[in-house]
Amino acid sequence: MPERGERGEVVVSMRGIVKRFPGVVANDQVDFEVRAGEIHALLGENGAGKTTLMNILYGLYSPDEGEIYIRDKRVTISSPRDAIELGIGMVHQHFMLVYPHTVAENIVLGLSSADFFFPLREVRGKITEFSERYGLKVDPEAKIWQLSAGEQQRVEIIKALYRGADVLILDEPTSMLAPGEIEELFTTLRRMAEEGRAIVFITHKLDEVMAISDCVTVLRRGKAVATVEKSRTNKQHLTRMMVGREVLFRLRRKPVEEGQIVLEVKGLHALNDKGLPALKDLSFIVREGEILGVAGVAGNGQRELVEVITGLRQATEGQVVLLGENITNCSPGEIIGRGVAHIPEERIRMGLVPGMSVAENLILKAYRRSPCSQRLFLNHTFIDQHAERLISEYEIATPSKDAPAKLLSGGNIQKLILARETSEEPVLIVAAHPTYGLDVGATERIRQLLLEQSKRGAAILLVSEDLEEIMTISDRIAVMFEGRVVGIVDTAGAEVEEIGSMMVGAGKEQERGRS
Amino acid sequence: MRVRMEKRLIPSRWMTLSAPILSLALALLVIAFVFLGYGVSPLLAYKRIFVGAFGSLYGLSETIVKATPLMICGVGLAIAFKALVWNIGAEGQLLMGAVAATWVALYAIPDAPAVVLLPCMFVAGFLGGAFWGVIPGILKAKLRANEVITSLMMVYIASELVNYLVYGPWKGAEEWGFPYSSKFPSSAQLPRLLGTRIHYPTLILALLLAMLVYVLMMRTKLGYEIRVTGENPEAARYAGMSYFKTVVLVMLISGGLAGLAGVGEVAGIHHRLRYPQGISPGYGFTAIIVAWLGRLNPLAVILTSLLFGGLLVGGDAIQVALGLPVATINIFNGVILFFVLGGELLTRYKITFEWRREE
Numbered sequence: 064m065p066e067r068g069e070r071g072e073v074v075v076s077m078r079g080i081v082k083r084f085p086g087v088v089a090n091d092q093v094d095f096e097v098r099a100g101e102i103h104a105l106l107g108e109n110g111a112g113k114t115t116l117m118n119i120l121y122g123l124y125s126p127d128e129g130e131i132y133i134r135d136k137r138v139t140i141s142s143p144r145d146a147i148e149l150g151i152g153m154v155h156q157h158f159m160l161v162y163p164h165t166v167a168e169n170i171v172l173g174l175s176s177a178d179f180f181f182p183l184r185e186v187r188g189k190i191t192e193f194s195e196r197y198g199l200k201v202d203p204e205a206k207i208w209q210l211s212a213g214e215q216q217r218v219e220i221i222k223a224l225y226r227g228a229d230v231l232i233l234d235e236p237t238s239m240l241a242p243g244e245i246e247e248l249f250t251t252l253r254r255m256a257e258e259g260r261a262i263v264f265i266t267h268k269l270d271e272v273m274a275i276s277d278c279v280t281v282l283r284r285g286k287a288v289a290t291v292e293k294s295r296t297n298k299q300h301l302t303r304m305m306v307g308r309e310v311l312f313r314l315r316r317k318p319v320e321e322g323q324i325v326l327e328v329k330g331l332h333a334l335n336d337k338g339l340p341a342l343k344d345l346s347f348i349v350r351e352g353e354i355l356g357v358a359g360v361a362g363n364g365q366r367e368l369v370e371v372i373t374g375l376r377q378a379t380e381g382q383v384v385l386l387g388e389n390i391t392n393c394s395p396g397e398i399i400g401r402g403v404a405h406i407p408e409e410r411i412r413m414g415l416v417p418g419m420s421v422a423e424n425l426i427l428k429a430y431r432r433s434p435c436s437q438r439l440f441l442n443h444t445f446i447d448q449h450a451e452r453l454i455s456e457y458e459i460a461t462p463s464k465d466a467p468a469k470l471l472s473g474g475n476i477q478k479l480i481l482a483r484e485t486s487e488e489p490v491l492i493v494a495a496h497p498t499y500g501l502d503v504g505a506t507e508r509i510r511q512l513l514l515e516q517s518k519r520g521a522a523i524l525l526v527s528e529d530l531e532e533i534m535t536i537s538d539r540i541a542v543m544f545e546g547r548v549v550g551i552v553d554t555a556g557a558e559v560e561e562i563g564s565m566m567v568g569a570g571k572e573q574e575r576g577r578s
Numbered sequence: 579m580r581v582r583m584e585k586r587l588i589p590s591r592w593m594t595l596s597a598p599i600l601s602l603a604l605a606l607l608v609i610a611f612v613f614l615g616y617g618v619s620p621l622l623a624y625k626r627i628f629v630g631a632f633g634s635l636y637g638l639s640e641t642i643v644k645a646t647p648l649m650i651c652g653v654g655l656a657i658a659f660k661a662l663v664w665n666i667g668a669e670g671q672l673l674m675g676a677v678a679a680t681w682v683a684l685y686a687i688p689d690a691p692a693v694v695l696l697p698c699m700f701v702a703g704f705l706g707g708a709f710w711g712v713i714p715g716i717l718k719a720k721l722r723a724n725e726v727i728t729s730l731m732m733v734y735i736a737s738e739l740v741n742y743l744v745y746g747p748w749k750g751a752e753e754w755g756f757p758y759s760s761k762f763p764s765s766a767q768l769p770r771l772l773g774t775r776i777h778y779p780t781l782i783l784a785l786l787l788a789m790l791v792y793v794l795m796m797r798t799k800l801g802y803e804i805r806v807t808g809e810n811p812e813a814a815r816y817a818g819m820s821y822f823k824t825v826v827l828v829m830l831i832s833g834g835l836a837g838l839a840g841v842g843e844v845a846g847i848h849h850r851l852r853y854p855q856g857i858s859p860g861y862g863f864t865a866i867i868v869a870w871l872g873r874l875n876p877l878a879v880i881l882t883s884l885l886f887g888g889l890l891v892g893g894d895a896i897q898v899a900l901g902l903p904v905a906t907i908n909i910f911n912g913v914i915l916f917f918v919l920g921g922e923l924l925t926r927y928k929i930t931f932e933w934r935r936e937e
Contacts, residue, residue: 375815396818405816413816416809423802427817430802439798 071099072134074230074261075120075151080129082115089115090126091285097230102252102262104272104293107282107305108474108502113265114156116282117232121153122146152223153232156500158215160207166190167203170222186225193221197251212361213244220251231255232263237271238500241360242530242563249275267305267502269298281305305503322351323386325522326372326491331381333371341367343546345381349491349522354513356537356554357526360566364546365526366408369495372524373405374398385491399428404489406480406497408526410473414480417469421461422450424468425483457482458508474505481509485516492516495526510536530559530566542566584928593925598871601921605914612909618900630895631888637895639774642781643847645887647672647839647858649784651865652872652879653791654835660795660874661808661828667714667729668836669862670736671707673854675837676844677740678706680748680759680851683766683844692765696779696845699766703841704834710736711833712826719825729829733862737854744853759851768846777846780838784883787835791876804828836862859890867915870922886911 075097082090089112097103105113118124120131122140131138133149140146146153160169167186190203199217207215216236223231233252237245252262252275264276272279272293279296281288281304288304326349335341341364349355359365370376372383374395383391390398399405407413416424426446429435434445450464459478461471471479477497484492494513498506514536517523527533533540534554541551542565549565610620631641651668658665679699686702687695710732717723743759750760768777795801807814807824815821843857844850851857868886872878893907 373816374818394818394820395815396820399818407816412810413812416806416813418809419805426802427806427813430799430817436799439800441797441799441802443797 071101071259071261073097074099074134076132076135077116077120078130078132080116080119080131081127082112082119082124083127088285090119090129093129093282093285093287095280095287096290097261097263098278099229099261100256100259101277102256102264102275104276104279105263105265105282106267106269106272106279106301108267108504111282111305111502112285113282114234117153117234117263117265120146121151121232147226147228150227150229151232152226152228152230154216154219154223154234154236156234156238158219160215160218162206162208164207165203166201166205166207166210166218166221169207169218170203170225174226189225190221193224197224197254198247199251211244212239213241213247216240216248217251224255229259230261230263232265234265235267235500236264237266237268239361239528241528241566245271269301272301273298302503322353322520324348325351325386326524327382327384328368328372329382329384331368331371331383332379333367333376334379335364335367341546342371342378345543345546345548347541347548347551349524351522352517352520353539354517354523354525354537356533356540357524357543358530358533358540358562358566359528359543361528363543365495365543367546368543369405369408369493369524369526372398372493373403396431400431402487402490404428404484404487404492406477406484406492406494408495408499410476410480411469415468415476418467420465421454421459421468421471421479422446422464424479425450425453428483429487453482453486456486457512474501477501477505477509481512485512485521488519489516489521492521492523493526494523496528497525498527498529498532506532530562534559534562584930586926586928594873597921597925598873598918601917602871602914605910605917608913608917609910612906613902616900616902616906618902623896623900623902626896626899627889627892629892630899631892636774637891639771639776640891641884641887643775643777643887644861644890645883646777646781646784646846647843647861648865648868648886649880649883650780650787650839650842651836651862652868652883653784653788653876654832655865655869656872656874656876656879657791657795657804658828658832659808659869661804661824662811663715663718663825663828663832664726665711665714665729665829665832666726666866667711667732667862668832668865669858669860670729670733671710671833671836672840672843672858672862673733673736673740674706674710675703675834675840676706676851676857677736677743677840678702678837679841679844680743680762683762684748684760688763688766690765695763695765696768699845700783700838700841703837705837707837707840708830708834711829711836715826715829715833718829719822725829740851740854740857744851748851750850753850757853762845762849766845767849768842770846775847777842780842780846783838783842785880787838788876788880795876800827836865864890864911867911867918870915871918 073096077093077095080090080093081088093116095116105117107113115124119126120140122142122145125141131140138149140149161172167183167190170190171183171186187203193199194201199221201214201217201221207218236248240248256262266272276293278290278292279301280290281301283305329346331342331345332340333342345368347355357365367376371378374393374397377392382389385401385403390401411417416427426435426449430441434442436442447464454461454464457478459482460475468476468479497513498509501509513523525533525537537554539551539553540557540562541548542562544566606624613620613623631637651672655665655668679702682699682702683695687698714725714728714732717728718725744757748759750758752760768779770776771778795804803814803819803824806817807819807821811821839861840857848857864886868879868882872882889907889910893910896902896906897904
């Protein structure tokens, strides 16, 4: 790459990086360079090898081949400690914070330069300094569990800065932020870049790449496709590089006929894990063949709503009615038996038995009934055929039906869960963040599957933080704020700004008055 | 130097098979030093153990006698451990099985013919052990009481109950003041293989149970639920499985099986209820190691129970022949468990050592 006067020096240079995992080459001869003062997007579908590449730079994995140079000096990074010493910091997708401790305590944790006694004195001042300089608002005395995802992320960023990071890697940093918080993050990042720090921004969202980055490296199936300057590219071009083909951005959708009411939620109340009210007098209906999108910033009761409907959490008041029958506080097993499918928010923690085979995971819901089982016994002949059929029908990429499910990539795990949940023709599908963290290809496939299900007549409750997703496939949108539905609008004619402001509570009073 | 632990994605087949054998070999190596400490040649000691356990028909028959209760308890524990339910109380469940069988044989239907009496004793023994197992099960499932502690405490209760019975109300009139119950009627005594103490009906039952439990775990709905619950309890709940039902059933079955082992001991060996240590020299505890060394596979438990049966017999042999204290064999068991669990860890995690150079 030719040197240009306006661009900073090359801070990080990774050359010919190869990393193999059982069955896959996660990084295949990848070259990657980052310069001081630039925001460099690392774009690619899930499983393209973005996180692996950055984990290598941060010392979490050691590469099988290849060399890393930091400011033209060859280095071996065998642990995050080495990386930190070299001025590399990383903010992971899942934060690495100690929840019962304060912000200041978390920042000082593991810091080799900290004083043995009263290590916090100096820290507080510095936190305030970083806060002001970069607009990272956070209270040093707050406990981590009290903070929102956005604030926790700020703590992680400050932690990295405190350790002297001038190369900051952020793994999917916007995935859990509200629209307003994303803007604040971008402002912070720009300011840090202006000061000469290098920012690596891992993402699969094109809008973000176009909004924030100076430079983009696209990875596809472990290989670096190209590095381009943002000003010389556009979304279509990037998509083509990322997926290797064109993708339709709008999924067309015919208006549905007024069908039978499948799900009716009436005046629902429930508590969250801390015993505080999470749902407050919540009501809505979902009809046959309809997709009702539930929009809202995380933590406004969406999780509790999903759990109450699927029987995993008790309602304290109100009713859940399925096809005219009251199923409030029925057991999860009984609700499954009535044809309610659930695509859980935490797909690996809840939706999967990682150590068991793909075939055994595919019968997690159906194992009770014929033909999966007769009386006490499982029918392995059927289970094997069932697995073969779903693997090919839903295009689940797996070495075999007998491979442990944990070997599958994120997108394929989600396909497995969808195959299991939709192949039984459920009457209601409760889908929580079904495409969260998935790449463009898998996302598109999963949205199409949901549309097919609604065409078949299933009612779908789609909980998502991705407003674009909700706008793309749902018929109506219910916006949740602080445990209430603050408004329900038809997608046709709805404005993103209007929904966005409802998500942060605006219009709450007027809506409450209306009902 | 730094030490790092990395999780292995899939432990290799070779390692899965060789780990228990390697663990055992290393354990033997460590115990060799114990023998050296006593001034006994380890090679001689191991030879004596081996010959004592497997080198003669008598030794072999005694090995099988001791392997029988280990096998039944071990198979039951394998079920519980697979569901991540830590039943440490098989010893107490075994004693309760013995108590229930004794009650049937001496008090309930002592005059019944063997074909009725013996099966009734086994059924009662199962129920006795199951009852003792279900209590910690319910406490765990309903009140989240730690079953390691509750099931272990139940062992002491059972043990004291047996003491109370044999010193008190059930003390036999013709037992010369020993803490024994009266002798069982002959219709309550299990037949033995000629000239040995092998009560073969219990042995056959043990082998059948190992196979049955294998089928239960791999081929039935309940086995599937147990495996899912053990692998990911959250997913089990999500799939509509009842945690209560799984935990209680698992404790019921593993307790019940331990109870059957207790029946075998009183009906096959002692023909009476005795003080607790007289009925079982800790079979229920040793069975924990037996189950783990068999990697919770019921069929592998058949082999590991024979191994530990041999160790018990061989341990007796070296006590007598080399004058070593009783505790030697306990050290043996402890060290083996330590290495087996260590081996388990190493098959799941990779440990790398790094020698850093400062740059």
